[in-house]
Amino acid sequence: MEIRLNEKRALVTGGNSGIGAAIANELSKAGAKVAINYVSHPEIAEQMVNEIQAKGREAISIMADVSDSSQVEQMFSQLDTSWGGIDILINNAGIDGQKADGWETKLDDWMQVININLIGNFYCARQALKRMVGQKSGVILNTSSVHEIIAWTGHSAYTTSKAGLSMLTKTLAQEAAPYGVRVLALAPGAIKTTINQTVWNNRAGLNDLLEKIPLHRIGEPSEVAQMAVVLVSDAASYVTGRTIFVDGGMTDYPDFAHGG
Ligand code: BGC
DSSP, X not given: OOOOOTTOEEEETTTTSHHHHXXXXXXXXXXXXXXXXXXXXXXXXXXXHHHHHHTTOOEEEEEOOTTOHHHHHHHHXXXXXXXXXXXXXXXXXXXXXXXXXXXXXXXXXXXXHHIXXXXXXXXXXXXXXXXXXXXXXXXXXXXXXXXXXXXXXXXXXXXXXXXXXXXXXXXXXXXXXXXXEEEEEEEEOSBSSGGGHHHHTSHHHHHHHHTTOTTOSOBOHHHHHHHHHHHHSGGGTTOOSOEEEESTTGGGOGGGGSOO
């Protein structure tokens, strides 16, 4: 089976770093036109666009802070102007936030994570769905996390945002299904990106992390990106409203390999 996304118009939020960048490149390889959204480091977004264009494929970059509804509206208008709409939204922009127990955390830090990861995701989904429901086709793929089901000390805003994304995914999927639009989520485990670099960069942190992963290695961004391409393609035409975990078995609770 060959997966082709020829002429599909895709937007990847947080598309100039980590998992988002890997997904943007993989979508492009499959033939999609890719809009790379970013909020900082425009030069990296530009470089990605240039590299994609050099291969004879279409790409643009769009600056927008997903936690600002008017910037999100403008980003979608820009897509309308450039490509006449959208077929695939990779709702990916997100941050881990500052580590702190809930009673110690600064409210501004807590709210920033919710505003980007959950509310920003909704702003983008809302704009995409208006268009997809109208054209009776489209796919939204939300980047969730294993932490939509695994609690994580010091990261209550992050876990709450991802758990919220899970129900947002299910509910929007139910609403959009009659229009032939799919909404689903992809939940990475520990993937080698800058978001968790401080952990995999030191021996003790890495060993601790590996104990939590049955496949006993950190995932590569490309391993998430390949699954993303499958999920937004017609190969997954009967999949909606679900979170698919790409986590090396992290949510299989490896501690239960013994005892219990
Ligand atoms: C976080 C990473 C973390 C991983 C596993 C992800 O959602 O962004 O920082 O390493 O979960 O805990």
